[in-house]
Each structure stands twice: as C-alpha cells, then as structure tokens.
Amino acid sequence: MLEEAGLKLKKVKCPMCGKKFVPKFFHREKVKYEFGSTFYRIKNPKFKNSNENGRPYNIVRRSWVTFCPKCKYIIKFAAEVGKKEMLAEFSSFLHLKEFKENGNIYEYNFYNYGKPYKEALYYNEILMEGMRNNILNTLEDLKLESWGKLYKMWKSEKTIDSFKFLIRFYSLILKYIEIPDIEISNEKYSEQIKKLDISEDLKKDLLEIKKLRNKVVYEYHDLNEMDEKFIQNIFVNLVFDLIFKKLVQMGLNSIYNKKDTEIIDNKFIYSKLKKIIGNYLEEQLGLGEYANEFVISLLNKLKITLT
Numbered sequence: 001m002l003e004e005a006g007l008k009l010k011k012v013k014c015p016m017c018g019k020k021f022v023p024k025f026f027h028r029e030k031v032k033y034e035f036g037s038t039f040y041r042i043k044n045p046k047f048k049n050s051n052e053n054g055r056p057y058n059i060v061r062r063s064w065v066t067f068c069p070k071c072k073y074i075i076k077f078a079a080e081v082g083k084k085e086m087l088a089e090f091s092s093f094l095h096l097k098e099f100k101e102n103g104n105i106y107e108y109n110f111y112n113y114g115k116p117y118k119e120a121l122y123y124n125e126i127l128m129e130g131m132r133n134n135i136l137n138t139l140e141d142l143k144l145e146s147w148g149k150l151y152k153m154w155k156s157e158k159t160i161d162s163f164k165f166l167i168r169f170y171s172l173i174l175k176y177i178e179i180p181d182i183e184i185s186n187e188k189y190s191e192q193i194k195k196l197d198i199s200e201d202l203k204k205d206l207l208e209i210k211k212l213r214n215k216v217v218y219e220y221h222d223l224n225e226m227d228e229k230f231i232q233n234i235f236v237n238l239v240f241d242l243i244f245k246k247l248v249q250m251g252l253n254s255i256y257n258k259k260d261t262e263i264i265d266n267k268f269i270y271s272k273l274k275k276i277i278g279n280y281l282e283e284q285l286g287l288g289e290y291a292n293e294f295v296i297s298l299l300n301k302l303k304i305t306l307t
C-alpha cells in the first residue's frame with residue numbers, strides 16, 4: 001500500500017546549516033529496529049513515552065534518505081511506517097506477527113509513504129517539457145514541411161533528380177521572398193534577397209542559385225557533382241539560418257543560461273535539446289547524416305554548450 005504524502009514542491013531546509021536545497025535524490029533505507037527486547041525496554045526511558053511498557057504505536061521500518069549538499073548532514077523521512085493495530089478477531093494461538101498486551105492482541109500493519117519532496121530530476125523534466133513545447137511551437141511557425149518534403153524526395157526517397165530539386169527549390173525561394181513570378185528579373189530578385197534577414201554569405205548563395213537555375217534551364221547545363229554539393233549546402237544553410245533565427249526569437253539560450261545551476265543539470269538539458277531538435281529535423285527534413293552536425297552547430301551558435 002502506498003500512501004501518497006503529497007510530494008512537496010519546495011526546498012528542504014537543512015536543520016544543521018540552514019541551507020535550502022532541492023534534493024538530488026532520495027533512497028530508501030532499512031531502519032534497524034528491534035522490538036521485543038526486554039533489556040531495551042527497561043534501559044531505554046524513551047520507550048516508556050510511547051506506550052507505557054508496551055510496544056510503540058508507530059515504528060519506522062524504512063526511511064527516505066538524502067543529504068545536505070553544503071554540510072553533508074544526513075536527512076531522513078519516514079518511508080514505511082508500522083502502525084500497531086488491535087485485532088478484533090483472532091484465533092486461540094498467536095500468529096507470527098501478533099503479540100499480546102494487556103489482554104489484547106495486536107499486530108503491526110505497514111504503510112508506505114512516497115518521497116517527501118520532489119527531486120531535482122522533476123525540476124529538470126518540468127523545465128525540459130516547457131522548452132520542448134516552446135521549441136516545437138516555434139518551429140512549427142516556419143512551416144518547413146514543403147522544404148522537407150522536397151529534400152526527402154531528392155535525398156532519401158530519390159524520386160526526383162538534382163535538376164528537378166533545383167527547379168523546385170528555386171520556386172520555394174521565390175515563395176519565401178514572396179515573389180510569385182518565376183521569370184523575375186535578376187535585379188528584382190537580388191533586391192528581394194538583399195532585404196532578407198539572413199547572413200551576407202547566404203544572400204550571395206541565393207543569388208548563385210538563380211544563376212545556376214538559369215544556366216540549367218536556358219543553357220542546357222548539366223548539373224555535376226560540385227553543383228549538387230553546392231545546392232545541398234545552400235539548402236541546409238538556409239534551413240539552418242531559419243531555424244536559428246526562430247530559436248533566438250523564442251529566447252532559447254536565455255532560458256538555458258538563466259537556469260538554476262544548483263538544480264538543473266546541464267548534461268541532461270543539453271542531451272534532451274539535441275534529441276528534440278534532432279528528431280524534429282529528422283521528421284521534417286530527413287537530414288540523415290547531417291542531422292547531428294547540424295544540431296551541434298545550431299546549439300553552439302545559440303551559445304548552448306555543456307560547459
């Protein structure tokens with residue numbers, strides 16, 4: 001039986017040094033308690049307070065143990081408590097657990113109590129849950145599905161070739177810069193690209209994409225391996241930039257850096273963030289072998305590191 005004592009969402013105060021802290025853990029420990037010893041009953045005056053000269057009303061069989069991170073004082077809470085309960089019905093001889101006192105038959109029934117306070121892991125998970133929802137909602141705004149679908153068709157499903165990818169990628173860029181006209185002039189195109197809030201290198205690359213697309217369409221240029229690599233890099237860099245900006249907007253790095261370092265575990269949060277963003281990239285874009293490097297560079301750029 002587990003009686004939930006209601007986990008407290010507050011810090012434990014160390015009775016020795018007064019430090020308030022969130023316990024990293026509680027472990028259950030067996031309490032050595034021997035009852036039935038006449039010697040103990042006679043010699044220990046405390047025992048008398050519990051119940052004349054009988055056995056105590058409550059005994060502790062297991063405790064939750066933690067310690068103060070500052071002075072290392074060990075702090076215990078009851079985890080399993082035996083309550084002395086009188087039996088209404090009993091047989092003529094005593095069962096193993098039963099005992100007689102003042103003409104009545106008693107036994108101890110044991111009750112379990114949950115951990116008295118929330119542990120650090122709980123706080124880490126709550127913070128992480130908030131971050132996860134925030135990240136996924138933020139990235140959803142990017143509407144990367146069409147970008148991802150196209151990239152997957154090219155890279156993992158191989159249902160389109162590099163030529164088709166380039167043509168469709170170019171039209172996605174036009175959509176992105178809000179130009180519906182495929183035959184937009186170079187001047188107008190470059191004007192729109194320059195307005196974008198992206199790095200200068202990326203702007204140059206997007207201008208090159210138009211040139212390459214024109215070469216393929218009008219000059220019958222066959223895409224070679226270098227071209228393919230180039231197109232792929234620009235695609236990945238553009239997506240990287242879009243995601244990075246969104247995460248900066250939502251303040252992901254300030255949430256990460258403002259955390260309470262006494263409670264929040266860097267490694268835990270870092271690896272969870274890597275997983276959340278990595279899964280998102282895999283689902284949306286199918287970046288495959290690039291995903292890990294992508295996420296690590298993204299977190300680095302956001303100044304989210306393990307140190």
Ligand SMILES: [Zn+2]
Nearest residue numbers: 014017068071
């Ligand atoms: Zn202490």
